[in-house]
Amino acid sequence: MSERTAKYSITMPRDLAEAARERGGPSGLSAYVTAAVARQIERDNLDELIKVAEAEHGPIGDEEIQALRDQLLNARRGKDTAA
Numbered sequence: 001m002s003e004r005t006a007k008y009s010i011t012m013p014r015d016l017a018e019a020a021r022e023r024g025g026p027s028g029l030s031a032y033v034t035a036a037v038a039r040q041i042e043r044d045n046l047d048e049l050i051k052v053a054e055a056e057h058g059p060i061g062d063e064e065i066q067a068l069r070d071q072l073l074n075a076r077r078g079k080d081t082a083a
Helices: 014-027 029-057 062-076
Strands: none
């Protein structure tokens, strides 16, 4: 079952609209724009979550970020990161 949809009118630069229409392919412009808006909302939600976490626990340092990236990379490669 699909979600209910509504029709909206938006204004955007013509070059962006044409590029989106071309990239949308058979799925169409609406599907392409829907996916782009969904990704942006996910990013906005993540930014809000990070701000709340940093307000509560302090900012995350570059070394901590790199350590977590390394753990994720190792997990994707199937390496055991538990020490």
